[in-house]
Amino acid sequence: MPTVRTIAHEFLERRGLTTIFGNPGSNELPFLAGLPESFSYVLGLHEGVVVGMADGYAQATGRPVLVNLHAAAGSGNAMGALTNAVYSRSPLVLTAGQQVRSAIGLEAMLANVEATQLMRPLVGWAGEPSCAADVPRSLAQAVFEAELQRRPTYLSVPYDDWSAELGDDVTATLGRSVRRGGSAGEDQLLELAARLDGAASPVLVLGGDADALGLFDRAVAFAEERDLPVWVAPSPHRLPFPNRHPLFRGVLPAGIGAVSSALDGHDLILVLGAPVFRYHQHVPGPFLPRGATLVQVTDDPGEAARAPVGEALVADPGAVLDGLRAQLPGRAPRETAFVPAPEPAAGERALHPEQVFAALRETQPADTAYVVESTSTNSAWWRQMDLRRPGSYFWPAAGGLGFGLPAAVGVAMGLPGRPVVGVIGDGSANYGITALWTAARYQVPVTFVILRNGTYGALRWFAGVLGTTGVPGTEIPGLDFTAIAAGYGVPATTASDVDDLRAQLKTTSAGPRLIQVDTELTTP
Ligand SMILES: Cc1ncc(Cn2c(C)c(CCOP(=O)(O)OP(=O)(O)O)sc2=O)c(N)n1
């Protein structure tokens, strides 16, 4: 007779969810017992790191990813990292062990009381089967919901369910498949194409989701065919367009009025793969420039429904892009002419972040994937970098720190053979620092560059913006990431000057390595 565990393992194997990112407790061991050879388990030492790695892996592979956490304590630890996975629309399937059913109500130790409520605001679906026989179907539902919504889901399973024997009828779930259709209607495409044709100065705004959906190259072709200037939507977690392309105009600022100022003069704003918009610092103002209309194309009904302005078309952005391109004959691709920004001089004791970024640009292979979490150096980053490929840039989608180090490990695992560099602030690094141990344990080939300015630089800047200078809690002096990394098993060095940094970056490493660079404070 099949058991819940054997059926679950077989279903996961058929769906390709055979890499498990996890941190186990006793509740989880009965699920992990007897894993088939095809499965691999990636241990993270903290659940925030586990979810950060799984998020990076899911974004790199474009596939749903299985996560296994320990009851309430482990699930709670994961919630910070989960905020990013929600906004990056990563299809993570979180599973967590639960106390045996008869001991939940009396709140025995390790009872995850109200398990499905704990994660509810973040996950797209949460469930705890009412009996062992419903575990396989519930697991299938968690996987399909994650794939369809492109949002994490959560399944809590009492640990004595896994050994329960089941009748053969339960195998019916094994063969299920669920696919999404969802192009725009012919009439909708024609209407949108006519709007573009009739606009005096249309502009294309691309969101990070356009890269996640694999639209990078098609977006370039579309923009070139229609000669559309291209902005990236505010707070991008991915780069959806080459940032040195002649049609690239920049990353939109994350303020309401500032967005309208940047788009002033355009009469049609076409938004693909982004919420409207992921603002940050609250700067009131007009949502659109005078005389402009906005059309958002997204496959997320929630994004469409909550936008404060404009029209929305809920459809597959890729299908809409292809449909619009079919209205026009193709044009030859353009050469991307890159003119490097002049490098600022180094300070007395430290490098300017732009020097670090120029060194990366000039030493790293063109297909390098960067995982960036350094919150005061964004402007410096875009002034110096020249990224021309899909999947070149990953940023914590909800701004929840602790993504960078773990996600760099997950991206490197998900893109074998592609160089991966994590560019992490000395503040951010601490939130996911145990990812260094996983990188060493599995010898993941990834370079971590730690920008050490001894402060929460972005908060120093925000304090000025908010008129709250002199607030406590923004200085973090004395961190030595070479000693920390050594403690976790990752070889680490410091770069004394820009020539030393370049020389180190020109070497390669079969496993993980960390380079600590002292940098000047800049403004975001
Ligand atoms: C989990 C978490 N905690 C705290 C913050 C608040 N925060 C913090 C603490 C920042 C400073 C990050 O410092 P850093 O050293 O990584 O980078 P910079 O010095 O370049 O700002 S930026 C920011 O929004 C956050 N975003 N996420």
Ligand SMILES: [Ca+2]
């Ligand atoms: Ca810092």
